Amino acid sequence: MFRNREVRRFAVLFAAVAVTAAVIGFLIRPAAGILSLLSSAAFGAAFYAFTRARYQKIAEVSEQIDLVLHHADRIFIGGSDEGELSILQSEVTKMTLRLREQNDALKQEKAHLADSLADIAHQLRTPLTSLNLVLSLLANQPDAGERKALLREAEELLTQMDWLLTSLLKLSRLDAGIVVFQSERVDVASLVDAALRPLQIPMELHDVSLRVDAPEGIEIWGDAGWLSEALRNILKNCMESAGDHGKIEVVCEDNPLYAGIVIHDSGAGFEREELPRLFDRFYRGKGTNAAGYGIGLALCKTIISRQGGTVTAGNHPQGGAVFSIRFLK
Known part of the structure; x- marks a missing residue:
């Protein structure tokens, strides 16, 4: 505590004032001098006790900061006392928790990057x-x-x-985050047509029948190029799942709540345990036809969700897989 220059200066000043007051008191009356010495001693002891307690709390905070810097697992939880030190303890606790969260996030990103590279x-x-x-x-x-x-x-x-x-x-x-999506009105019928155009020849070669119900006038807000990319990935997945002589049905819907696109194929559908992971990156499924790379659906979900939409997948009651894309109005 006395290593602090301000504390030393205050102690010297306090001693000088106490001595001066005692001398004046004794000159006036011995009892006044004794009372002045006792008052100075009591005040000095109280100040010393309170200052020492404050410095102990500051030392605890400093120790906790040192632990944080050395990646300790302990965190400091401030007491219930009010005051400036309590506020400082609370801020240190918040800082510690924030640093811990960021450190855990960096570890997860590092592990994810290693897994992705593999x-x-x-x-x-x-x-x-x-x-x-x-x-x-x-x-x-x-x-x-x-x-x-x-x-x-x-x-x-x-x-x-x-x-x-x-x-x-x-x-x-x-x-x-370097992709900037355009926000413009997109005609859903034109979007479906643009997504299907590169897949028409493969569908003909595999004799996949296609039915599209896309009424005119249904519009959503988004980037037509990227949305077409997302929709094409789903259609490609459905084409591969349907196989030779399969069927694909695309239905566009519009109501006061949302505008959407529902895609249904005649393939084998999904196993129940696969449904939560269908849009995970590099997940290829467990079926015999899972010959893809596990990229298309992950890319699709990223594109749609970044533009405010949702995409879900499941099994159709009549068999096969069904994908649903929705954009709220």
Whole structure:
């Protein structure tokens, strides 16, 4: 306590005042001098006791700050006493809790980043291994027909890797918050048409029948380009789930509460334990047709939720999977 220069100055000043008062008291009357000494001693003792208690509390706060700096698991909880020190203790407690939350969040992000990098490496390794095998077979294949088939397979693998890298880049941009969505009126019928356009040829090749019920005049607010990307990922997932000779139904709905798009396929649907994880990144499901990369639905949900919408998935009462996109009005 006496290491504080202000306390030392106050002690010297107090001693000088006490001595001066005692001398004057004794000059006036001995009893007055004795009373002055006793009063000064009592006041000095009280001041010393209170100041020492305050410095002990400050030392506790300093110790807690030191523990926080050294990543201790303990946190300081201030007492119920009121006053400036209590306020300081409360602020230190808040700071400690905030730092702990941020530290835990950073640890989780670090673990998530490590897991994501491992998943990305695994996702890329599969087509790369297949591509190396195809190139090896192509080098030793004299038959022209077989060489064309192998070249087509190599092209498909390269297309898959290109789609995977493009989707990962989009996800990373969304995660970094550098994507600025446009807010404009989007016609839902035109949005569905734009999303279906790149999938028409694959649907014809697999004989997937398509029924679209999109009345004119239904509008939502958002970025047409990104919303089309999200819707296309769902439609692609439904096309793969429906398989050859499957069916896909797209119904647009509009009511006073929301405008939405419901997509239903004739595939096998989802297992009950899969439903909570369908939109998790890199989750591929447990079905035999789970041949994707677990990127499309995660990208879809990120795009829609960032624009104020919701997307859910479940099993249709008549069989198959059903996806529902809604935007509140």
